[in-house]
Amino acid sequence: QVQLVESGGGLVQAGDSLRLSCAASGRTSSTYAMAWFRQAPGKEGKEREFVAAINWRSGWRTYADSVKGRFTISRDNDKNTVYLQMNSLNPEDTAVYYCAASETSGPLSRPYNYAYWGQGTQVTVSS
Numbered sequence: 689q690v691q692l693v694e695s696g697g698g699l700v701q702a703g704d705s706l707r708l709s710c711a712a713s714g715r716t717s718s719t720y721a722m723a724w725f726r727q728a729p730g731k732e733g734k735e736r737e738f739v740a741a742i743n744w745r746s747g748w749r750t751y752a753d754s755v756k757g758r759f760t761i762s763r764d765n766d767k768n769t770v771y772l773q774m775n776s777l778n779p780e781d782t783a784v785y786y787c788a789a790s791e792t793s794g795p796l797s798r799p800y801n802y803a804y805w806g807q808g809t810q811v812t813v814s815s
Contacts, residue, residue, distance in 0.1 A: 689714045689715055689804070690712055690713070690714045690715055690716060690718075690719065690789050690803075690804040691712070691713045691714050691804075692710055692711070692712055692787045692788070692789060692804055692805065692806035693710065693711050693713075693806055693807070694708060694709065694710045694785065694786070694787045694806040694807065694808060694809040695708070695709050695710075695711075695809060696708040696709050696809060697785060697809030697810045697811045698810075698811065698812070699812045699813075699814065700777055700811075700812070700813055700814070701813070701814050701815075702777060702778050702779060702813055702814065702815050703776060703777065703778075704777055704813070705773070705774060705775045705776075705777065706774045706777065706811060707771055707772065707773050707774070708724070708771065708772040708774070708785055708787075708809060708811075709769055709770075709771055710722070710724075710769060710770045710771075710772075710787030710806055711767070711768065711769050712768040712769065712770070712789060713768065716768045716789075718791045719744045719789050719790070719791060720743070720744060720745075720790050720791050720792060720793055721741055721742060721743050721744055721789075721790045721793075721796055722741065722742055722744060722763065722770045722787065722788065722789050722790070723738070723739070723740060723741035723742070723761075723787075723788045723789075723790070723796060723797075723802065724739040724740050724741075724761065724770075724772045724785055724786070724787060724788075725737060725738055725739055725785070725786045725788060725799060726739050726781075726783035726784065726785045726786065726811075727783055727784050727786070727808075728780075728782060728783040729782065729783070735799055736786060736799050737752070737783070738752050738796075738797040738798070738799075739751070739752055739755055739759065739772070739785070740752065740755065740759055740760075740761035740772060741761065741796035741797065742761045742762070742763055742770060743796075744763065744765070747763065749761050750796055750797070752797070754780075755774075755781075758774065758775050758776045758777075759772060759773065759774050759775070760772070760773040760775075761773075770787065772785070774811070777811075777813045778813060778815075779813050779814065779815045780813075781811060781813050782811060782812050782813050783811060784808040784809065784810050784811075785808065785809050785810075785811050786805055786806055786808045787805070787806040788802035788804060788805050788806070789802060789803070789804040790802045790803065790804075791803060
C-alpha cells in the first residue's frame with residue numbers, strides 16, 4: 689500500500705503561481721510513476737483530467753496540452769515527494785488536484801492506471 693498526502697492548494701488570482709506537494713509513504717519502492725490529475729467543479733461525474741506525470745526512476749515527464757509551458761512536475765526521490773509547480777494560473781485551472789501513484793507501466797494519462805490516490809487539494813483561481 690502507498691499513502692499519498694497533498695498540500696499547497698489555495699485561492700490565488702489569475703497570473704499567480706502555486707506549488708503543490710504530494711508526500712508518499714508506505715511501499716514506495718514499487719512506484720513506477722506519479723501523476724497529478726484534477727477535477728473541475730461541475731465535472732464530478734466525469735473522469736478526472738490528466739495534468740502531468742513523471743516516471744519515478746527515469747524522471748521522464750509528460751503534460752496535458754492545456755498546462756504545457758505553465759506547469760512543471762518534479763520529484764525528490766529522497767523525500768518520496770512529487771511537486772507540481774503551477775505558473776500563469778487562470779480561472780480554468782480551478783479544480784481539486786489529486787496526486788496518484790502507479791506501480792505499472794500503463795498509459796500515464798489515464799486514471800485507471802493508478803492504484804493509489806491522495807485526498808485532493810483545492811486550487812481556486814479568481815479572475
